[in-house]
Amino acid sequence: MHIRGGVRLSGCVPISGAKNSALVILAGALLAPGVCRLHNIPSLVDVACMLEILATLGVAIRRDGSSLEIDARDITLADAPYELVSQLRASFFAIGPLLARLGETRVPLPGGCAIGARPVDLHVRGLQAMGAEVQIEHGLVHARVKKGKRLQGARIYLDYPSVGATETLMMAATLAEGETLIENAAREPEVVDLANFCRALGAQIEGAGTNTIVISGVPQLHGAEYSIIPDRIEAGTFLVAGAITRSELELSCVVPEHLTAVIAKLQAMGATIRSTAPNRLLISPGERSLATDLETLPYPGFPTDMQAQFMALLALAEGNSVVTETVFENRLRHFAELNRMGADIRVKNNIAIVRGVPFLSGAPVVATDLRASASLVLAGLAAQGETTMTGLHHLDRGYDRLEQKLRNLGADLERRNSYDPDLLAESSETLPPVLS
Numbered sequence: 001m002h003i004r005g006g007v008r009l010s011g012c013v014p015i016s017g018a019k020n021s022a023l024v025i026l027a028g029a030l031l032a033p034g035v036c037r038l039h040n041i042p043s044l045v046d047v048a049c050m051l052e053i054l055a056t057l058g059v060a061i062r063r064d065g066s067s068l069e070i071d072a073r074d075i076t077l078a079d080a081p082y083e084l085v086s087q088l089r090a091s092f093f094a095i096g097p098l099l100a101r102l103g104e105t106r107v108p109l110p111g112g113c114a115i116g117a118r119p120v121d122l123h124v125r126g127l128q129a130m131g132a133e134v135q136i137e138h139g140l141v142h143a144r145v146k147k148g149k150r151l152q153g154a155r156i157y158l159d160y161p162s163v164g165a166t167e168t169l170m171m172a173a174t175l176a177e178g179e180t181l182i183e184n185a186a187r188e189p190e191v192v193d194l195a196n197f198c199r200a201l202g203a204q205i206e207g208a209g210t211n212t213i214v215i216s217g218v219p220q221l222h223g224a225e226y227s228i229i230p231d232r233i234e235a236g237t238f239l240v241a242g243a244i245t246r247s248e249l250e251l252s253c254v255v256p257e258h259l260t261a262v263i264a265k266l267q268a269m270g271a272t273i274r275s276t277a278p279n280r281l282l283i284s285p286g287e288r289s290l291a292t293d294l295e296t297l298p299y300p301g302f303p304t305d306m307q308a309q310f311m312a313l314l315a316l317a318e319g320n321s322v323v324t325e326t327v328f329e330n331r332l333r334h335f336a337e338l339n340r341m342g343a344d345i346r347v348k349n350n351i352a353i354v355r356g357v358p359f360l361s362g363a364p365v366v367a368t369d370l371r372a373s374a375s376l377v378l379a380g381l382a383a384q385g386e387t388t389m390t391g392l393h394h395l396d397r398g399y400d401r402l403e404q405k406l407r408n409l410g411a412d413l414e415r416r417n418s419y420d421p422d423l424l425a426e427s428s429e430t431l432p433p434v435l436s
């Protein structure tokens with residue numbers, strides 16, 4: 001991608017459906033022996049990859065723009081192929097629904113990851129507490145319940161409020177016998193979205209969005225129609241685009257409450273942000289952003305998925321900032337690429353010291369992971385001269401037509417190998433194993 005920086009943006013950008021909701025809700029559709037109609041599904045490589053995995057499990061899929069019809073009536077015990085699962089950590093989340101519905105499943109362990117070790121021990125321990133026998137052999141997680149039995153409701157305390165583990169266990173518990181209590185549960189909006197979807201399927205779930213979720217298992221679920229929430233990370237990325245290019249931008253189709261921590265940081269840096277309608281936000285940035293410290297935390301804390309984008313903004317801020325990444329162990333690697341553009345960032349372990357510089361200059365850069373790629377696009381939009389970014393497959397995993405949306409706002413950027421996520425089936429072999 002070639003970005004000629006220094007151009008002011010203007011206009012209104014529509015925010016797509018949430019990647020992390022779409023992925024887990026697609027896995028959740030495996031719970032229902034019926035048809036689910038899902039709306040507001042973003043067009044992403046990760047979604048296409050998840051759909052391929054569902055297809056290998058016997059799910060029939062029909063797509064109509066941003067809507068999907070998922071028919072999981074006839075799913076089978078087939079193994080999800082490692083080549084696909086290794087590309088998408090979220091595909092592991094199918095283990096909960098498959099185990100709950102079929103009584104047995106084999107899912108490959110998610111592969112290595114660019115942003116840290118990311119184990120699945122919390123998922124596995126929770127399923128064991130619900131009576132599953134779990135063996136990890138030859139890279140496969142083989143989980144089953146005794147013949148003729150169902151998963152049993154249990155009281156599960158998570159050592160860490162893992163988003164994925166909360167989602168896996170919540171889905172598994174919907175079809176378990178009795179009541180399941182998940183304590184120290186993740187409170188992310190995508191967890192709440194999944195709970196609402198499961199409730200539409202007939203599940204009994206209380207407390208999603210708090211740190212204690214109570215699920216009363218039911219014998220069977222049914223199909224439903226559901227629309228997923230807007231992507232708060234895409235929205236946050238466009239807010240930073242406004243701040244970093246010093247442009248007034250409006251965002252439509254957003255839930256402002258999901259962005260509280262991000263908005264508070266942007267305000268601390270000097271931007272004015274207000275709602276122009278219940279689902280619209282307007283950012284009016286100050287002349288130059290002010291430095292601020294930030295620390296990533298589970299929701300409602302500052303999201304780790306916005307850390308890289310903010311680092312680009314802090315690189316140009318007035319003063320010094322300290323960025324502490326507490327959620328993932330290796331998620332500051334974009335600093336080196338930002339430094340190639342003239343930023344002054346030093347990293348030790350999980351802490352980055354960002355000394356604000358007055359300008360960045362365009363350079364050839366390589367995206368190292370999904371959010372890092374967004375951070376480099378943002379830096380490129382603000383930099384003097386041309387930035388050429390490679391590693392675009394990362395961007396395609398999580399941003400629905402980012403370059404097109406930016407161009408509509410007036411950005412000067414182009415891409416030679418434009419990628420159509422809906423054609424993933426033809427190109428998946430060329431995708432490297434990257435996760436998030």
Ligand code: UD1
Nearest residue numbers: 020090118119120121122123162163164165305327328436
């Ligand atoms: C999800 C999001 C991802 C986001 C992250 C944190 C999806 C598809 N992805 O990832 O975009 O960055 O939440 O908000 O929804 N951990 C364990 N054991 C486990 C599970 C997790 O130690 O069994 C650790 C991880 O290694 C990590 C931390 O917990 O250090 C957070 O992981 P988790 O909340 O599970 O993130 P994901 O669900 O993988």
